Amino acid sequence: MTPFLGLLLILVTTFIGVRFFGRSTVLKTPLFSGLIVSGVPYILIGVILGPRIFNFLNPDVIIHLKPLISMAIGWVGLLFGLQLRWRNIRRFPGNYVLFTSVQSMVSFVIIFFGMGAILHFIGHPSLRNRPEALLILAALGSMTAPISIGRIIIEKKVKGRLAHLLQFVSSLDSFWGIVIAGLTMAIYHSPALRWISGQWQWILLSIILSVVIGIIFRFLFSTRFGQEETFLIVLGLIIFTSGIGFYLRLSPIFINMIVGITMAQFHRESDKVMRVLHLAEKPTYVFLLVFAGASWNFHFGEEILLIVTFIAVRFLGKYAGGWISASRIDCAFPIPRDVGKALLSFGGISLALAFNFQLFYGGFMGDFLMSATILAILFFDEYTAISIRQILQRQGEIA
């Protein structure tokens, strides 16, 4: 199959997926309701189309379509960054940000050291010697996807302070994870042949570049453009910034997030961009999921124990993160200590980060990160569909 036909196949799947995605009536039973939302079926479709089964999306096609993945990853980062408008965040109680950061960092530390210790004793040799993989595994493990919480709040029409806090935390929780991943990729960067050689230079370069691009585009968007023109410039921006990430082997999700944050501080301009990004939200997400499935190269024999351990350590990390934040940070209302159980939802941004790692480093490490993320999405989405409801019911926010 040629790369063009591979792209066609993904387009068709995306097309069908988007039609399906829009219908919330699919799989209504409590046990499986999370499946459609998390997009696991699309990952499975990707597996079926990929080299493991039908080999329609063979390794050659996957390599040729890498730029599109990079672009989808960048899209995720830009959308996330644009949501981080300081003026909006400031409207929430001050301790919400602290709560989010503390539980995120505690989770990160626990997953990092927990998985590090386990890998040290039982791990695969290629895992043991790759601290960057461990850092990114912990970074993506520390994130919470907002989709499950959002869905329950909408479905059950939940109104209450805990639901509000959960929504806030899940919306912002990926920030530290992306920062850690972005810095990790800069620190473990192989030096270029000219101009830039040190790790700090790479970190500085990725931040300065992103801020500069953010300022240029903020400046550009202050001109009045029509909708088609805005679409063109946003498309160019995402391809350009993701391309820079891909080209310099820096994280496109990190670069785009910083670009997004820079632009988000200027209200009108970021709104224009956000509207355009939302138009492509579903197709991009479905595309990412199908492609994740297709390029998922699992080695269950070697990985399964490690993946189960990762799921357990992540559970522990998020639980502990939630417990410490709930007991130490005053949010002006009682927060259940086991709030971390409601912050286990796993999804798009973690998958994009795992993809980012696989794209750059590949090998067993990349495969392991992908497997861990995909299986964790499957497990935690089913789990959180129940745990969030239980916690909110206990809090009296669901009738």
Add this chain to the structure above:
Amino acid sequence: MNRIVLSAVLLLLLMLFLTRIDFGGDGHVMAESMMALGFTLVVAYLAGKMIERFRLPKITGYLIAGILIGPYFLNLLSVEVVKNLQLIDNIALSLIALTAGGEFRFSAIKKQLRLINSAIFWQIIIVIILFTLFILGYYKRISFLQNESFLVILGAGLLFGALSIAKSPATTIAVISETRAKGPFTDFVLGVTVFKDVVVVIIFSIIIALGKPLILQQEQIQLFYVLNVLIEIVISMIFGFAAGGIILLYLKYIKEQKVLFLLGFIIFSIELSRMFHLEVILVFMVAGIFVQNFSHAGRPLIEAIEEVSLPIFVTFFAIAGASLKLPVFLENWKLALYLVTLRLLGTYLGTNIAGKTTGSGRQIEKYGWMGFVGQAGLTLGLATLTLKEIPGPIGIGISTLIISSITINQIIGPALFKFSLQKSGEIRSSK
């Protein structure tokens, strides 16, 4: 406007910095191509906005931006990157052809059929005669022809003529789409463009069949070559009708996610066309004509195309600009200028005679020729084919000179066409 200029300059400086980092490593060209695509999209569009101030069409801006950032000027896009980005050419051309077909209304064209046929006929006859006479009279100053026999020079003259009658449907569609022009003058140019695209391919195949034995002096007239081309055209048209039928059914019954569907269907059709040696442009022109004229789905089709056409036009023309071979042009600029002038003269005379003989009015006689100056992909394709069919110094010489003249035609073509649309009073409002 200052913001646009400043943003473009800053992006240029940023790209200059990025491309000077000697990075190396796997997938480098692929990554560079992606970065270059995003950069080209934004910078070329900004160049289009800037050039609009001078009442020139935006696509002239995209082309100039492409030339400036391309491998032969600032070298922000390397030759390899440009080659990689040309992968989107087929998608762009398919969309452009679908638009051309979708804008082609039998009801409007019917009234001008005599004029259109006459213009195509006279343009072709006059351009071919002028070029043949010019080459016969000037061959002593053309290095690769000066020592050749009369028959070889005659063959070369015919080929120059055949290559010069082609025009760029993409340029026509891009300018019409940008200016939202509507009216009899626009219909005339569009009608000639659509029909001429088919006629040019047939004429070229006939002239190759006749000219090849003359130039190579060893082969007999290859009628099978013409037959092959005719068969390909007929199959492409049949496939075009089928493609139009599928698009129509989709627009009628499913309607959702039209852009995604169109992109998917175009990719599928390009692959099929490659397998069966079909003319992609013809397939989609016929498909567009079918949807426009045999259903009420013409408008939704054009609207769906318009949703994605802007980024595709910008990239296509900027890459076309970047791939214009400036060194080749600079080596042959004098002769290229003669060829361009001759082509302008031939096109003017052909259109003028057609206008006069059919009594179509002053506007067609005076400005009609301006719609047929732009040259791009189709001519480049035919020049490449010439190189393949006539190997050796004569084939190389002809295609090099034609490529040099395309550089000028492609830059002045859109501007002249926009000017003629302005003069005809058919521009509604620029996008």
